[in-house]
Amino acid sequence: MSTRTPGLPQTVPAPEEEGLPPRVTIWEVGPRDGLQNESRPVDLAVKLEFLERLAAAGLPVVEATSLVHPKWVPQLADAEELLARLPRRPGVRYPVLVPNERGLDRALRAGVEDIAVFASATETFARRNLNRSFDEQFAMLEPVVARAVAEGVRVRGYLSMCFGDPWEGAVPPERVVASGARLAEMGVDQLSLGDTIGVATPGHVLAVLAAFERAGTPAVTLAVHFHDTYGQALSNTLTALRAGVRTVDSSAGGLGGCPFAGSATGNLATEDLVWMLDGLGVRHGVDLPALVETSRWMAERLGRPSVSRVVAALAP
Known part of the structure; x- marks a missing residue:
């Protein structure tokens, strides 16, 4: 079956590969994880148009913003106004990151359905990012998840530093699994494994996913979130898909990083992911030309070119 998109160069899909999923859910994090790392805030009108363009391009999940205190993430200080003005496209989910019960209160008042x-997964980053010890972070999140579930809100759990920590070094897979289990026990719908500083390699990805499988958590229930610091995000993603993962986090134009981990560079670019999936014959539902145009448009507003190789190749 041809995967040619009108107006794009012809791609030749690989023969069907046993183990690859027929369809992948792309979890777009650009408006939240991408823009939170900008040196200065982006205008609200630009954020709203960015969200609408991403949804119109066929992305089924577009993470809208974060209800973190503006002191910590001033780039997203307009979160409540954004949620009040955000036009929801039918069939599209707009999750919001919440750090604690105060954030949940704000999310519930805004009518959020996904948090x-x-x-x-490490002590040092828990203290630097959440100002809590490793154990205290879970104690803080437990009532958040419990209340959200009771309110009928879907909850995703992000687990950072799953492959390496800039202060602690390599993170043992067993520690990642034990950390993920604590979120799962709270009742999160899905666990996303984050390579926060982009040090993972395919072998490490396999080791972590195998450790989850041994503990009774199949890869099909997990998501992956790779940064491209060492150029490994696509190869890591393909490895995860072959191991059973069906949900991949990515950011339009490769926007993002982590404001609390200085060595973290951009996320896996959504356009690069889509190009790879097209070549594999894996369905995703995204209009690549519309997505490329969206990232080109956003790059103009940010005043710098997109880091996505596909955007660079296809944008006029």
């Missing part, structure tokens, strides 16, 4: 909570 995400954030924990670390």
